[in-house]
Amino acid sequence: MEQPPGFANSKHPDYVCKLNRALYGLKQAPRAWFQRISSFLISYGFTCSRADPSLFVFTQGESLMYLLVYVDDLILTGNNSSLLTVFINRLHQEFVIKDLGSLNYFLGLEVLHTNDGLVLTQTKYANDIVIRAGLTHAKPVPTPLSTSDTFVSDGVPFDDPTLYRSLVGALQYLTITRPDLAYAVNQACQHLHALTEKHFQLVKRIVRYVKGTISHGLVFTRPTSSTILGYSDADWARCIETRRSTYGYSIFLGGNLVSWSAKKQPTVSRSSCESEYRAMANAAAEIVWITHLLQELRTLPPSRPTLLCDNRSALFMSQNPVSHKRAKHIDLDYHFVRELVMSGKLHTKFVPTKLQLADIFTKSLPRPQFEHFRDLIRVHPLPFRLTGDKR
Known part of the structure; x- marks a missing residue:
């Protein structure tokens, strides 16, 4: 490491400094830092989430604290202000940190607080x-x-x-x-x-x-309910070169979009039913992960999640234990979705194509339909505010 300007040794200007320790630049630095912060949090009483290793949850009676870690950027929230204050003071004693107050900017994401939620x-x-x-x-x-x-x-x-x-x-x-x-x-x-x-x-x-x-941004409002609702769709043989299907899903929690995906399926499907069913399996896996996360956050809705699909054949396969020739080669996805439905952990229903929100993730849509679905997934322009408005 070169001698920094202003601290160079005049007798030995060509000498270099010996680097004893560095936080940035070393391959093991992120892992070492995460081990350090996670050890402190666990010793304080936090537990590491099994659904998301970067999330830590603290419970004390009815009081809750959630801490999200991204390298040296932390987001902290909870339902007990005094408990939050005590923990922040303890963080100051353990690490050199800066409290930036309410969340407004994080990793390039701008957070705008509104009267009924945030954007x-x-x-x-x-x-x-x-x-x-x-x-x-x-x-x-x-x-x-x-x-x-x-x-x-x-x-x-x-x-x-x-x-x-x-x-x-x-x-x-x-x-x-x-x-x-x-x-x-x-x-x-x-x-x-x-x-x-x-x-x-x-x-x-x-x-x-x-x-x-x-x-435009993603709008979150206070939920009127706590249900988990998913939309699953696939566009069969969308890729004209590989004939692989494009699938997508959108998952809502209390009316707010919390997870979505648009991907090409890794294998060629022999029918639209097969491509739709594989898409349902991927959406179901994401719903299961969300339920595990909500369970750790102690906010799991009492009602079972619902997955909507616009292909009746795929729905039939998920609700009926009847195997036939067209489903022989997709047993893995078949058993996965079928067992979720049979155990009562998932409910599958039909949705008309004109209400299939996952369509926006599987194909190019005409302008009216695209704008309609964009509104339904709550991508809206920023709310207008007058200068000086402190709300």
Whole structure:
């Protein structure tokens, strides 16, 4: 390590400093730091969540504290203010930390508190993406992709793959608060190693959509109920090159979107029923994880979760112990979903296609349908506030 400016040894200016310990830059540093902070939290009375290793839960009678750890950034909340104050003082004694007060900014996520909940946005991060793409003065578009846009391998190779990968990686992080981008970004991510001019033009369209909706974010309101409701969907043989299906799901807790996914299935499905059923299995696995997490948070709803699907054949397979030729090769998913339904841990129901919210994660939609589903998954622009409003 070079001698820092102002502290150089005048007699030996070419000498270097011996580094005894460093928090950043070493491969084992994150693991060592997490071991240090987790040991302190466990000794204080916290328990590490089995569903999420970065979450710690403290219980004392009816009092609860939740602590989320991301390297050296911590989020702390609870239902007992005096207990929180005592713990924060103890943290100050153990570590050199800075209390930033109410949560407003975390890992690029902006948190706006409203009268009935909060809004998660990445407005500054989204604006940086638009500037990086050189589209500051570009005309916005109403949807990330048009219904005729497809990512195919044929075409003229793009001469700046680093720019493409940089933009797609940034857009992928933006989907944390913008689930309406999930399908389009997933399509762009599948061509990082063999990209063409056409691919870059489609990514630019996604950025132009971001520019037009730069103030949008994910809205959370006070729940009117505590039910878990999931939507599962698959677009059979969506990929025209591999004929693999694209599946997606969206899971709501008390009316708020808490989990979603848009992915290509790893294998080819022989029928739409098979692709839909595999999508149900993935959604069911996510619902099971959410129930485990809520159970550790002591907020598990009393009613069983419900999974909605718009394919009656897939629903029949989940509710009836009848195996037939078309289901022979999908026994693993069959038994998994079937046993959840039989044990009363999951309820499956039919939903009409026009109400299938997971459609926004499986295909490009026309503008009216896209905007309708975007509203239903609660991606809205920031609420208007007058200057000086302290609410």
